[in-house]
Amino acid sequence: MLAHYLRIAFRNMSRQKMYAAIKIGGFAIGIAACLLIGLLIRNELSYDTQFENAANIYRAIGLYTDQGRLEKAVSFPAPFAQAMKNDFPEVEKAARLMPASLFYGAGSNQLRRDDEPNNTYEEGFTYADQELLDIFQLPMVYGDRAKALAEPNTMVITKRKADKYFPGQDPVGRVMFLNNKKNQPYKISGVIADWPATSHLQYDFLLTLKGKSLWGGEQTDWRSSNYSTYLQLKPGTDIKQFEKKVLTTVIEKYYLPSLRASGQAGPEQEVKKFGLQVQPIRDIHLKSYDIFDWEPRGDIRFVWMYAAIACFILIIACINFLNLSTARSANRAKEVGLRKVIGSQRNSLILQFLTESILYSCFAFVLGFVLAWVSLPFFNTMAGKTLNVPIGEWWMIPLFMVAALFIGLLAGLYPSFYLSAFKPIQVLKGQLSRGSKNAGLRSTLVVFQFTTSIILLIGTVVIYRQMQYILHTKIGFDKDQVVLVQGANTLGKQTDVLKTELLKLPQVKNVSVSGYLPVKGTKRDGNPFWKEGKTKEEAAVGGQKWYVDDSYIPTFGMKIIAGRNFSSQLASDSQAAVINQAMADKIGLKDPIGQKITNGWEHFTIVGIVENFNYESMKQRVEPVCLALGRSNDIVAVKIKGTDVKQVLADIGSVWKSFAPNQPIRYTFLDESFANMYADLQRTGLIFTCFAGLAIIVACLGLFALAAFMAEQRNKEISIRKVLGASTSGLFMLLVQNFLKLILISLVIAIPLGWFLMQKWLQDYIYRISITWDVFVIAGLTILLIAIATICYQAMKAALVNPIRSLRSE
Structure with missing residues (x-):
């Protein structure tokens, strides 16, 4: 019996190649997405589980x-x-x-x-x-x-x-x-x-x-x-x-x-x-996002977000299967009627249709596995991981088999019961309406598909804009063309001579030596500060104390908004401080120049105020900073000028080698270090973009097949209208308008949902963009144009058909 069902399934697939390809292809994309994101989630959830206790x-x-x-x-x-x-x-x-x-x-x-x-x-x-x-x-x-x-x-x-x-x-x-x-x-x-x-x-x-x-x-x-x-x-x-x-x-x-x-x-x-x-x-690893930690960690919220995206893509693929199966019900109605007349029971028909569904699912799983395998290197690069498909583990094949069976059953359950319920007398008399009874269900499912796709697209646009805002907004210092040479503390006091030699290079504008930099991963020194003459209990504020040299502020392009910079020519500047505006505000200094502050064991006279600069993530407020003259020789920051970066790096390398012949130079660029602070956001944006695109592709595959079927079902109606004088453009709009209505309904639902979800996501950032109306215009027009392009081919093909050929059978 099973062999008989399989033969029928293969025969139907061969007769309906386009629909079979779309069913299997959409399923495969959904399965590949789930498999890739499943590997990522499995990796994230497995942290620190291997230890014995x-x-x-x-x-x-x-x-x-x-x-x-x-x-x-x-x-x-x-x-x-x-x-x-x-x-x-x-x-x-x-x-x-x-x-x-x-x-x-x-x-x-x-x-x-x-x-x-x-x-x-x-x-x-x-x-x-x-x-x-x-x-x-x-x-x-x-x-x-x-x-x-x-x-x-x-x-x-x-x-x-x-x-x-x-x-x-x-x-x-x-x-x-x-x-x-x-x-x-x-x-x-x-x-x-x-x-x-x-x-x-x-x-x-x-x-x-x-x-x-x-x-x-x-x-x-x-x-x-x-x-x-x-x-x-x-x-x-x-x-x-x-x-x-x-x-x-x-x-x-x-x-x-x-x-x-x-x-x-x-x-x-x-x-x-x-x-x-x-x-x-x-x-x-996943639940330290609100904790000050030594190292960057993951975020459980991203894990659940990725899981939701994978599930939505799979649901969209399942909707394609369900929509196409119910839409083509009229084409299989006579088959069902004849089988019932010759004695087939409803149970056997249900089993036959479920067999077809499981067969589609099995093909889709094989293709989905291949797609995931091929795209895994790209996905690893995008996610910053080294994931592997655990093909050698004992549970992998049984899991695939169970998943293929389960998804096949799930996707095929409703179509199987629906198709097997046709009454043979109505079918054979031609009294069955051609797929109209489930138009409402199909429309609802199409709306769900495109609502999900639009929300993902809105998320992609918002994440991209937030990333651009972070990388290009005013941050209080100039991160461009600053080379960070590491390992300078091995030179001891020779760093002063190294600094002098580097300043002799024609393409070097400024040089500063300090381990305290306005990017994460460098030195920090938390201290309480308060105005002298008051007590710590009544006036202390938390802040940072950074040891810098007198060229630190110009090298990093910080703006002095009051007072002056340090001067190595003034002995009194050994007890001087340049503070940021946040410290002046929090301590309550209305006219800070010349006033004294302390951390309990050191006393500083304020000589200058710098504009606030972001030295941690944009998720955190700018906190008070006190800059003081002192030796911290970890990193040499070199501000370069000109366009021949390759040559100036070679010159810097030559100077370095003369001081440390047994220590190869190691350098990075400040703008790269700054961008690395937001690597998780960049990865999230890439993943969002990739899977939003996949969701749209899968939804459009279903829309393409559904448009083809609808055009086929209305073939004779179109021919009659054409004979009666309907224009090609009028027929085109007749076929397209119902789908456009569904896309517009999707937009109406998706816009407030997308706004709400992305507002919640942006709340993590103290400094963030506003979600403006053009975000929704971009997402809406993109989906609308893609949908129209998807439907257009089938609609024009139906509108241009020769009516004589369609009406000849009547």
Whole structure:
């Protein structure tokens, strides 16, 4: 019986090649989209699930509420981790981690073996406690886990870095120099397996925290927060109760005594602003979008958005199948009537039509898999991933088979019941209306298809405009033609001479040396500031203190709106500050020039005000910044002029080589670093554009086939109208007008929905575009023109048909 059903299905497919191709092609595109996005979602949701005790590992999150504004951060004081182990039996292990740039021993990350003269630039450094290895339980390739980071100046590296520097050797006991610090050699004490690709930790070099301190007494100071803290809790711990217990104990036992000992007034009011959470490590990658973190993370909201797009594309493809199946019901009505007359039961007819649907689904799945496989490299580039189709895993083929069966059943269920319900007497007498009873359903489904496509198109336009706004709006500094040369702190005081030599180049306009740059991923130093003469409790505002040189402001094209820039000729400028407008406003300085501000241990005289500049994401407000003269030699920023960029880079490289012959120059451009801050937005825009295009293609495929069928059904009507004198243009409009009405209805529904959804999305950005009327005009006209072009061929073909040929059969 099944073989019989399959023969009938193949025969129908061969007779209706165009409709079969559109059904299978639309399905295949939907399946390919779902498969690609499914791989992306699977990758995103798999972060930090591989660790043995993942269910019991947490990261501490600090909360601070000030003037109704909640801030979250991963940084805690140095003694916090030890207090967790000492005071809370729920804590089995606790360990700290800190980005290497905060310690002077690791900033520009130049690394070499002690027996090699040349430095190699490396990233992925962090300082870590010994117990971090015990918490995450990465396999040890060489060395003893129990004491790998227990001694000062020791380092654990990953297997891939061990293979790079010591191929085929056990490197334990070997010595490496970091940033040419020969007086601070690091001994390799262990080699761990590489971190899983889906771990939020991707550090290749773990430097011990043993014996390290940012300043004298820092390791016991509760007033400064610089460390991430990871906790392994006992299974079954009540997290909410644990958070309350930790907050109460830490405040009463540590924070309050520390604040009182420092002489701070009103500490009881200050600690009321504190809060604490513990975050499961499996949530870190996707649920840290509102947390100040050391590294950029993913966003669970994007994951669900991608999932919704994939589902919509698949639904649009299923609608094509359903629409075409019900639209062609009249063509199969006599087949159904005859089969019922010769004894076929409704159940057997339902089974026959479901078999056809499943067969279409199987073909579509095979083609969809091929499309996904072929387009995966492009998708990886677009999404910034290295995804692979898990073809070798045992569940892949069964999943495909079940999915093909399920989608085939789902898409074919209604057409099967509808077609099998025809009554043979009505059919054979010709009393069945030719597909008109389901016109309302088909119209509703077409409206749904195009409403979804228009919303995706509106989203694409809004995301593109927001991206352009971010990249080209006024940001308070000039990011163009600034070369960032990294690794300068290995030169020590020679950086001043390097700066002088670079300024001699004819195509160099300005040079500044500082590790504090107006882009993410560079140095930051959070400080409270307040006006001298007032107390911290009544007047302090949070801000940044950046050490710069006197050429920093002109090199980055910042605008001084009051006062002056620093001058190296004035000895008094060693205590001078140039602040941004945000700091002047928040502290409440109406005439700031000449006034004094302090952070409690330093005192500055304000000599200038710069216009606000964005140094973090546009999702964040511009916060107060205090620029002060000081040495921070990590990066040399070179402002170039002229158009021969290749030549000036070569000249800069020659000057660099004369100072650091064993250290290859490494540089980036400031505008590239700025654009990288919004890589997630760029990827979202690309994915939106790609899948919005796919949704429109699939919807138009169905519209094309539906238009062809409608023209075929009205063939004789058109011929009669033509004989009676109807013009070609009039016949064209007759065929097109119903479809245009559906597109217009889709626009009416999609515009408010698209506006609402994109307004919600834009709320993440403090600095954002307004959604103007032309966004909807662009989306509407684009869909309208594509739809008209899709229908046009079939409508003109029907309008130009010879009426004699159509009426001859009457």
